[in-house]
Amino acid sequence: MRRLVGRAFALLLVLGGCARPSPPVRPLDGSVDPARPLPEGGEVSGPVAPDGSASGDGAQPTAEPGWLGVELALRPSGEPGVLVRGVVPDSPAQRAGLAPGDVILSLDGERADRPADLVSLVVNRAAGDRVGIVFLRDGNTRLASATLEALPSDEAMMQKRFVDAEAPGLTALTTVQGSIPPTLTALRGKVVIVEFWAEWCLPCRILAPVLSEWSDRYGARGMTVLGVTSDPVITAADAARRNGMSYAVFSDETGATQRAYRAYSLPTLFVIDRRGVVRDVMVGFSAARLRAIETLVERLLAEG
Template sequence: MLPRFRVALAAVALAWTVANAGDASAETRRAWLGIGMEAPREGGVRVNKVIPGSPAQKGGLRDGDRLVRIDTAKVSSPDDVQRVVGSHTTSDVVNVTVVRDGAETTLRVTLAPRPSADDQKRMEFVGKPAPVWSGVEPVKGAPKDLGALRGRVVVLDFWATWCGACRYMAPTLSAWQARYGAQGLSVIGMTTDGRDEAAVFAERTNMRFGITVDESAATHRAYGISALPTLFIIDKRGVVREVVTGYDASHEAQLDALVRTLLAEPAAP
């Protein structure tokens, strides 16, 4: 049986693909709070992530807050929060009541339009150090940790053997590694699939770049992976410079140009 994370990731990836096949502009018109959530045993909704620059951050929400009400509506699940926030329009001001340090605190939050999936990832990661890898095992041509690649430009591709779009992306990644590897580029593919499964698939599909496995999904969670493929482009200093979710052939030239720009930057001190 697949680990729970992989099952959830497959479901979210499918939902992302279906949603993006329709009108993406409709999604961006929805009101947005900008938090990651889980349902704790003590009731309410635990905030496990506040996206930088989001309405939640600007309104004062913090990781670990337990959200119990939005205006007068009690919330007991992430679905409740999404439903209540979704009933508002962008620029509405809502009163968000949280339990923090054992006491209730009410914060006024001005909702904003929901950014695209890529823009949300950019808000969270771009301009910040790439998360460290945890529990990663190399399959071929890759180190166990990101620190070993300091001074090189890294294209980190999160993929899976069951991901059709990942197969379309692989030839481009192989071409980048062949073209720019000697200039300081390391393309690394990371998957939660098993080591043997990943190795056989990579060889069969001619993936000519480094492959690692993250069977515990700890590194996937650190990078907030919820759809595949997701591409992180990391500069020589270890700072994330771009994040792209999904595959779109029309974006390849732009990403290629970014890679060349980063390769031309001075080496990391």
């Protein structure tokens, strides 16, 4: 397997990194989304200076923009503040005590009436800055303080969200190949790898033979590989055949399972233990990470 991964990684270095599809639904939250949307919908491709400008060629390095770790939603017209729809585990927001359902009114005394307002306030501060947050909870005004951090990588973000938590369910999947039922309940007691992939994703094609080898090697010991794609059944079936995918494949045309797993970068790989708990997440393709995941799989299988 190591030789196979090494060859695949060398090819990937030449052809480029993992692809990123446009998600069916993406929260407007610059403190979570690496795209860091600005109030007017623009994007910053480089570091953000304290005044909000992007550094150009020859500019002095600036501090990493701040990250709070909240998902935001608009409130009804005329109601102040921004609704906290979700809080990233192990984030500055969680450590500050923020929770879903809170309404953030201001940050360091500056009002936020739209998600984009709060996004701008956060990213125009630096990682390490301490900020004061005024928010509503159950109709009562509260004050919290948080120390902003640098935006985690996609993989680190996914690990914060999912590792050591129960894996989300598999929803509205259509079988493309294989006889395995598309439910984690039916697979309880097995070590499960869930791979999110697409026909057009080159790193996914490189990963497929590795997962096929794992399926053949570890299947009899209690490991199952599931490939999930948003491609239609006919497209997925043809791609699975061309890529030599020997494991079960499912079509997620509604995107329900992709959204539950937040698998918006491809490939994304989840390792789920026999109890249904996520033990690792890999985003993109990395030979070193694949070796670590295979070691984890062997350990989970040995635990019985």
